[in-house]
Amino acid sequence: MxxxxxxxxxxxxxxxxxxxxxxxxxxxxxxxxKFPPGPYPFPIIGNIHQLGKSPHRTIAKLCKTYGPIMSLKLGTRSVVIVSSPELAKEVLLKHDQICSGRAIPVAAQAQDLYKQSMGFLPVDSNEWKKLRKIYKEQLFSTHRLDASQGLRREKVKQLCDYLEECCVSGRAVNIEEAAFTTTLNLMSSTLFSVDFGNYDDPNSSTQKLKEAVQGVSTSLTSPNLADYFPILRIIDPQGLKKRAEFCFGKLLAIFEDLINQRLESRQNGSPKKNDLLEALLDQREQYDISLKEIKYILFDATPYSGNWKFEFGIKSEEVDMKEKFGLSLRLRREKVKQLCDYLEECCVSGRAVNIEEAAFTTTLNLMSSTLFSVDFGNYDDPNSSTQKLKEAVQGVSTSLTSPNLADYFPILRIIDPQGLKKRAEFCFGKLLAIFEDLINQRLESRQNGSPKKNDLLEALLDQREQYDISLKEIKYILFGGSTQGCSIQAMKSKGSFSP
Structure with a gap:
């Protein structure tokens, strides 16, 4: 073998x-x-091995050696990098037609997306110019944005009402699902005048649509070996194109059904809707677009390129731990109330709300308060420690769940071609370092006679001898990863923590 x-x-x-x-x-x-100067490329892989864990930092260092304009070879692709603001301005102003195009990933060939989507069409093509005119007039015009302001407020209010209802009734809130449902309803109301999502039943059609959107997003944004080594396009080793075909096909089927329903209602003399689909159908002749093109326009209007999957990085085992250890109702209510207050404050002041960041901050604070009795997140400054911790959690999550060629071809484990192991080591190391600092701070405060906290860390330190666990094992228990020893598994199953 x-x-x-x-x-x-x-x-x-x-x-x-x-x-x-x-x-x-x-x-x-x-x-x-000739290409600009750059590091010597290795055969086959080019300079991929030099990018490392943080490509932006690696490129910044290389630019000090090779100048503000340099070239790299990524597999069979030649890439020119401009790092100087002055040169970048000159390039974009004088050579904008050349630099405005983008490489077409293999996944974008699914369902002929690259032939229909504005994101992949050449900017000098008539099709691109036609789509740009449609988006400018029907989606991003001042009139359209002003008209949809009330809709955005309505959807945020629905979210706040749902959170308040759960808080009063004592129900647990899945913030990821609630945030996705809000974003989904805002998008679907703008495009079709219907709400796809349902707060009380998020696992029905909402979940199916979410999986389809996530599938397209992941397929288009994940690094694909076939993009850098064209010969691999035949076998599609990571299966990204197949996944994109399946998920994108599901989305187009949903849009096709909605278009057919709207055409039927128009024939029956039903009142017109005030949405993008109605506007496109009204002006089909003016824009010279077919029903197939309308499907792709509606797809482009959905935020598929963003990460709809709000990866909080909290694995199912950690969630089970929180349930087993009886997370207090008071704590849940407090964190949900903080989120509602923040959303209301932004709504009153007219500030835009990044729902992904707000949801992650709430979940992060709920987790950190349960484990360490501290709030890691900050709504007013989500890009500080919150962002760093989020990147570390997502790095571990992505490294563990992404398809890895080294898992199927053991000989590749030595070189780690996708760098997933290195990324996991780096991100996991950052998380463990944070937990180690918190453990050391708690040990120091206990030695100084400070009052005990009512959290998981305190419970673990109190019962170290009983369960025969080390400080290293405590770090892994806090992370929620797999640990060795039956005593740890027994302690997790008994649930010795009770706030």
């Missing part, structure tokens, strides 16, 4: 070298000029 795997990998490498050399030679023949 290992011999067959080795032969397969060697065959792929040989073919890749051949196509790489052919591609490089053809480009040299076609291009009369």
């Amino acid at each position: 290992e011999l067959a795997t080795l032969l397969l990998v060697l065959s792929l490498i040989t073919v890749s070298i051949y196509f790489h050399v052919q591609n490089s030679n053809s480009r040299r023949r076609k291009a009369g000029g």
Whole structure:
């Protein structure tokens, strides 16, 4: 088995070298000029190995060596990087037509998205200009934005009412689902004058649509080996194109049903709606667009490129821990009330609300108060420690859940081609360092005779001898990851923490 795997990998490498050399030679023949200076690229992989865990920092260091304009080779792709503000301004002003295009990822070929979406069409094409005119007049005009202000306030008020209702009745709130339902209803009301989401039943059609949107988003934004090594497009090793085909097809089917329902209602003489779909149907002849094109326009209007999956990074085992250890009703009410106060304050002052950041801050504070009796998050400054912790949590989550070639080809574990192991080590190390500092602070306060806290950390420190656990194991219990020893599993199942 290992011999067959080795032969397969060697065959792929040989073919890749051949196509790489052919591609490089053809480009040299076609291009009369030279690329800017840059680090020497390795065969096949180019400079991918040099990007490291933080590509922006790596590139900043390389620019000090090779100048404000440099080139890198990422697989078979040549990339020119401009780091100086002055040069960037000059490039974008004088060469905007050249720089305004974008490379088409393999996943964007699903359902011919790259031929219909404004995000992938060439900016000098008639189709792109037509779509730009439609978006400018029907979606982003001052009149449209002013008209939808009341709708945005209505949806935020519905969220606040739902949170307040749960707070009064003592029901637990899944903030991720509530935030997604709010965003989904705002989008669907703008496009179709209907609410797709339901706060009381978020696991029905809402969940299916959420999975489809997340599937498209993940497929388009995840690093794909086939984008850098064209020969791999045939086998689609990470399955991103197949996933995009399936999820994008589901979304288009939903939009097609809604369009057909609207056409039928118009034939029956029903009153017109004040939404984007109605405007597009009214002006089909003026814009010269087909029903198929309308589907893609509606798709572009959905925030698929953003991460609808609000990855708080709290794994299911951690959530079970919070239930087992009986998270206090008072604490939940307090954190939900803080979120409602923040949303109301933003609504009154007219400030925009980043629902993902607000939801993550609330969940983060709920978790940190349960574990450490402190609030990690800050609504007024979400880009400080909150953002760093969020990036670390998402880094661990992405590294553990992303498809990894090294899992299927053991020989690749040595080089870690996608860098997932390195990223997991870095992000997980940051989280453990934060927990270690908090544990040391608590040990110091206990030695100084400070009053005890009513949280999970205090309970674990009190019962270290009983369950025979080390400080290192406590860090892993707090993280919610897998730990060794039956005593730890027994303690987690008994639930010895009771606030």
